[in-house]
Amino acid sequence: MFNYRVIALIKRELQEKLLSKAFVLMTLLLPVFMIGIVGVQTFIMSFESEGSKIELITYSDTLASKLQKVILEESFVKNGSLITTIKTVSENDFEKYLAENENILLGSQLDGIIFIPKSALKDKKIKYYSKTPKNFRLLEKIDRPINKVLVEEYFSSKKIPIEELEYARKSVDITSFKISEDEDVKEEGYGGLILSYLFSFLLYLSLIMMGSMVMQAVIQEKSNRIVEVLLSSVTSKELMTGKILGAAITGVLQMTIWLIPVILVASTTWFMLPPEAMIDVTFLQIAYLLFNFFLGLLIFVGLFTMIGSIFENPQDAQSGMWPILMLVMIPFFISMSMIENPDNPIANIASMAPFSAIIVMPAKMALVDVPIWKVILSTLVNIATVFAIFPIAGKIFRVGIMMSGRKPKWSEVVKWLKYKY
């Protein structure tokens, strides 16, 4: 299958793709874009909570002064993202107070009023009045100090030493350890999670991007009749192989470039990351990822090439594309679901099933220690999928690429499989 013709075709594909502006831009801009999105999001979030003003109203002066003390310790007071004023208003007068301040609340001088009634010492129920009461970020900030003060106030009469209180107040701090077949038990941070996200996303993006790129190219070759000249020199199988391998090599190269930051983070100390975000990845894993991606490209670019050969213009091809898109998207969502529970049974099946294994297995590996035999088995499944798809795609390609005119029906496409080609 690898003769001078296929090599010439691959060379041309690489020349065309690697030197194209789209490739260079996409390869360089995607990481910038991703960092940009995270940056913009952080920026917007920090911006939005700048300088909210609320009033904290308690029923008693003692509670107010305690609250004052606790609030002053909070970071939101220090960085000025939330300005609080603490007042005391008796329960009977609160209704009146609220009515008086209604205009201020409706205007933008004040974002909200929190009232802590006496009953809060029994049921911890407090009230928040605002034009936009569902501001969870704000309530999330204020809820801890209020709870702290209420708990202190509640137990102050119960003669419990302050240290015991401290203990009771503490929430459980879970440190995760990853048990693996290695000797040492490692403290596990969020690195794996980040990596899993990243891989799934990059895989998903690349498969769809490379796939539709090749599909467009096939449609173009078909519609402007280059294909007839090509087929007078190469067989349709060679043409298809050349196109798919050209795209797969381009894709792997692109992925390698994208993974360079990950490799550098994992293997050098050039980047200072917090220990929870440490990425634990070996070169063998990177090599596996790239090989897996290569198989993925063979499978999906193969399918996209087949679809491209059936249709003569991109609009018609849209309708043929969606089943293939589903084959990429569903596994992607399964991968995403694994972030909540890596042992999700659907994910377990998907990591071994044809098509989905390509996307789910690497994501799974970043999260849990998958036994090596499972990795090998899933790789074998992928290789088998490649071998199962090629003859089918090849037959459809061979017939489709020379068909012109009317858009074929699916039943006709199925018939092509039986053609003597």
Add this chain to the structure above:
Amino acid sequence: MIALEVKNLSKSFGELKAVDNVSFTVPEGSIFGLLGRNGAGKTTTIRMMMNIIMPDSGEINFKGINAGPEFNSKVGYLPEERGLYKKMKVLDTLKFFAEIKGKKGKQITKLAKEYLERFDLSDRMNSKIEDLSKGNQQKVQFISTLLHNPEVLILDELFSGLDPINTNLMKNIILELKAKGKIILFSTHVMEFAERMCDHIAIIDNGKIKLNGSISEIKADRSKLNVGLNYEGDISFLHHHPIIENISDYGNNVGIRVKSEDDIQKLLKLLVDNKIVVKKFDANEISLQEIFIDLVGKEDAEVNHV
């Protein structure tokens, strides 16, 4: 000596018999014309020869090689519907098409440059195909069929859409190649070209070969009752005259077919008697166009006069 043989080739698309038991032979060093109307089966026959579509039955034989990659590597093929990679540069395009035929290196580059020079394209070597005019694109594609030094050239409707100067240039190159012993097979529905260039022809209609052989033999065979006439005057009286079988009017020239050999002398007398100024009276002459129309049916819009 027969070099290329097409034997009993058939292909159906559903109900339609596109090519029906087509056979012909092409001797070495000759120019062969596959003639037929649009849709007669020329392109399908050629595509089967190039292994682009599979025949239902039949075979192609070139010096012992059947249709397939090996045969293809010896052929330069110019399809009727031309296509090139629009974003590729001219020289890169030529090198690529040579490379998929298994030829590369300095010599191919040199040859490509020589051809570009000949076609007055050497200043466009590094232009993208899409920046070239249609005629120039066609020239590039023609060059791309020659670079790998093919033994057989298959040219589907080569001259369609070319200006006279480029037509002449290509004609000269084809004649050069013929002198080098190559086989040139071209399909056309333009009889004038075929008449001037071909040594052998096959006329195909509705997928069937109607006539096959050397053009001089075919003509000799069919010209006994034919007269080529160049005249001044009004010859309308000849229509419906009992000795006349058929008149093909080409303006100043007419081809006249009489009913029996004796009628040729009667015709000459008739013309003189009717005061027609006879400038040329060529007995035993028939044009390919006449043969074609005679075989394929009534003259209609699809058969071009050039």
